[in-house]
Structures are given as structure tokens and as C-alpha cells.
Amino acid sequence: MTVRVDSTQPRRSDVTRAAILRAARERFASDGYERATIRAIAADARIDPSMVMRYYGSKEGLFAAAAEFDLRLPDLTHVPPGRFGDVLVRHFLARWDGDETLVALLRAASTNPGAAERMRGIFADQLITAVATFGGDPATTARRAGLVASQILGLAFTRYIVRLPPMVELDQEELVSWIAPTLQRYLTGQPES
Amino acid sequence: MTVRVDSTQPRRSDVTRAAILRAARERFASDGYERATIRAIAADARIDPSMVMRYYGSKEGLFAAAAEFDLRLPDLTHVPPGRFGDVLVRHFLARWDGDETLVALLRAASTNPGAAERMRGIFADQLITAVATFGGDPATTARRAGLVASQILGLAFTRYIVRLPPMVELDQEELVSWIAPTLQRYLTGQPES
DNA sequence: ACCGTAGGCCAACGCCTGTTGACATACAAC
DNA sequence: GTTGTATGTCAACAGGCGTTGGCCTACGGT
Numbered sequence: 001m002t003v004r005v006d007s008t009q010p011r012r013s014d015v016t017r018a019a020i021l022r023a024a025r026e027r028f029a030s031d032g033y034e035r036a037t038i039r040a041i042a043a044d045a046r047i048d049p050s051m052v053m054r055y056y057g058s059k060e061g062l063f064a065a066a067a068e069f070d071l072r073l074p075d076l077t078h079v080p081p082g083r084f085g086d087v088l089v090r091h092f093l094a095r096w097d098g099d100e101t102l103v104a105l106l107r108a109a110s111t112n113p114g115a116a117e118r119m120r121g122i123f124a125d126q127l128i129t130a131v132a133t134f135g136g137d138p139a140t141t142a143r144r145a146g147l148v149a150s151q152i153l154g155l156a157f158t159r160y161i162v163r164l165p166p167m168v169e170l171d172q173e174e175l176v177s178w179i180a181p182t183l184q185r186y187l188t189g190q191p192e193s
Numbered sequence: 194m195t196v197r198v199d200s201t202q203p204r205r206s207d208v209t210r211a212a213i214l215r216a217a218r219e220r221f222a223s224d225g226y227e228r229a230t231i232r233a234i235a236a237d238a239r240i241d242p243s244m245v246m247r248y249y250g251s252k253e254g255l256f257a258a259a260a261e262f263d264l265r266l267p268d269l270t271h272v273p274p275g276r277f278g279d280v281l282v283r284h285f286l287a288r289w290d291g292d293e294t295l296v297a298l299l300r301a302a303s304t305n306p307g308a309a310e311r312m313r314g315i316f317a318d319q320l321i322t323a324v325a326t327f328g329g330d331p332a333t334t335a336r337r338a339g340l341v342a343s344q345i346l347g348l349a350f351t352r353y354i355v356r357l358p359p360m361v362e363l364d365q366e367e368l369v370s371w372i373a374p375t376l377q378r379y380l381t382g383q384p385e386s
Numbered sequence: 387a388c389c390g391t392a393g394g395c396c397a398a399c400g401c402c403t404g405t406t407g408a409c410a411t412a413c414a415a416c
Numbered sequence: 417g418t419t420g421t422a423t424g425t426c427a428a429c430a431g432g433c434g435t436t437g438g439c440c441t442a443c444g445g446t
Contacts, residue, residue: 032304034227048425053405109355110303111225119355146359147371154347162302162312166339177384178340182375191370206393241395246435
């Protein structure tokens, strides 16, 4: 009898699982949750649709696995408080261009309740936590994080989803110079400044 | 033989057409383009699905009719330049709460290319035009309008689509006091202020 | 009163979807 | 070498989808 002794040792199917995940992220990112079909994802990964079911249980399970996302927010305790906005915008722009998972999540969150729930989770677990490390009145932390999210997600939405021409054409430095002051004020400023 | 003499006179089916449109906007707003089925819309309007096809040709045609949207941007030529941001945020918040068409458009634009195209059209035809009336360097008009769109749509996305708790809980006055200065700077300020 | 037409319903088509179970093959342990 | 398990394919199911065409009904001009 074959017994798996070490559950962390690589499985023979790991390359297949990875291929499925990669194809799934691409399809979810470009097509959204409902238009991204399991059949298309399986075709991209060059395997049978039933394999997706075996390894991820269902379409929802596949999405949950594909939309696992770590913002990798930088440690800001050693950044001058006046540069929070600048550092954050640069970080997000770099994070998005290197990983299409967030675009997938953004597209899916518009129509899929589970994806929206995951987005709220990422927001609560990662962004609020990071904002809290800045110091400042804890009572306003969630609000400041929400405002930051509104501008950051609006940037992603107009640039990567709707593709408004001016937002696509702006290069990184111009974006930073416009958006960083906004985040800076949301993080450290007062309303109606 | 019955000949329609005046094409503007009310048709007997106008109430049905209106019921279909109303149901369609609701479904598109709450479910997105692909989950909003013609069958469900027809059931809401208490008619047969085939009527939708007769009056609007196809699902795409129905969406095009349901997503007709006028931002009704106010005339800002008689508003003090320092209050542009304030007036704009209030206008958008009021416009969204009174009409779910924009939520429908926002949700659909994430997954439906036609809806994204319509969103770009509204942006180009209405927002850029309004921003242009402010005066200012015409070369930067589109860019400023794009930045305004990024914050406004990010606000709508986090508040009405993803429903981030802090963004849902903020009342109108708090939102205005935080967001208005952002729009104000995008409209009349310089980068890296 | 007649009759053409617009309004409306019903049943069905063809297609695509997520999902399932039966079957083949290749690897790894004994 | 044998055997059990993991990997993978194939074919099919049941349901939902947009869409179509035929049929009945009721209105409104003449």
C-alpha cells in the first residue's frame, strides 16, 4: 500500500495544478468570473476539464485558489511619514503590473459575491492592518484605509478595466505625482483641508 | 390599413417597454451583465421573454437601451472655481442614489466589452466636456478628467459594488469633506503639490 | 361591423455550462 | 513482477441560456 508520509513533498501533479492556476488567473483577469469557463481554462492548460474539478472541487474552489492574493504591503515604520503616499502608489503600480491576480479579483468582484467578499477580506486583513502601523488615531484607521482603497481601486479600475485613454497613457511618474498627495492626505491629513 | 402617422404618439406597448427597462436596470445593477438573464428580467416585468426580443432585438440591445445614461453634470461656469470639487462630489452622490443605471453600467463594464466602451463614451462625451468648460490649459483637460474619473469611480466601486464597510458607513458630508479636495486638486491644481 | 395589425403567450430549438462517473495508463512500493 | 494508487481522458448528463416562429387576442381605423 502506498501511504503519503510527508504531505509537503512534491506531488507528481504539481505542474498540472500550477498550469491550471496560471490559466485560471489569465482567464479570470481577462474575462471575469462568469465568462471564464472551466473548459476554456482547461484547454489553455492543455488538460481535461474534469481535472480542474478533481483538483479544485468546483469553479468557486478554483477561483478561491486562483485569487489568493498578498498585497505585500511594505513596512512603513522606517519611511518618513511625509512619503507614505509616494511609497504606496509606487508599490501598488509595481504590484499590479507584475501580477494579474488583482485584475482578476477586481473584475470578478463586480459580479461575484464571493469575490467581493474576498476583496473585503484583503482590505480588512492587509490594508487596514498596514494603515494601523502608521500610528495615528485608531478610531480613524478604517476610514483612512477605506479612502485609500477608493482611490487605489479607482485607479486600477479606470486604468486596467475600463481603460480610459488618459489613465492608460499616463506614465508611472505622472501618476505618482498626482495620486501620491491624495493618499498622503487620506492617511495623515484632516478632512476639508 | 393602419398607418402610423405620428411616430411620436404613444404606443399601446409603452408601459410594457418601460417595465422591461426598469426591470433590466435593476437586474443589471444587482447581478451584472451575464447573470442578469432575459428570463429573469421578463419575469420581473411580468411578461414573456420573447417580448424583450421583439422590443429590443437582443440582450445587447436591451442593455444598450437600459444603460443610456446622462450624468447631468451641472453648469459650472457660475460656480466659484474654488468650489468645483465640492459641487462635483455632491452632484455625483445625489445622481447615484437616485438612479441605479450607473451601478448597472459599472458592474457590467467589468466584464462586458460593450459596456466598457459605453463607459468610455460617457467619460469622453460628458466628463471631458464638462471639465473643458472650467477653462484651464486644454492640453491637460483629458488628463484632469481622467483623474477625476479615477476617484469618482473608485468611490462608487468601493461604496456600491464591493461595499467596503468604512466606505458604506461614511455619510455624505464626511465623504464630501474628504473627496472634494482631491477633485479640486485634480481639476485646478498642479502635480506633486 | 369589419379587418389589419400590434401586443402578448407558448413551446421549442440549438448551444453552452458545470459537473459526474466509467475507463485507460503510468508511476512507485513491495 | 505484481499491485494499488495517482494521473489523465472520454462521453455524457441535466439544466440554463439567448433566441425563434407560430398562434391567439384585442384594439382601432375605416
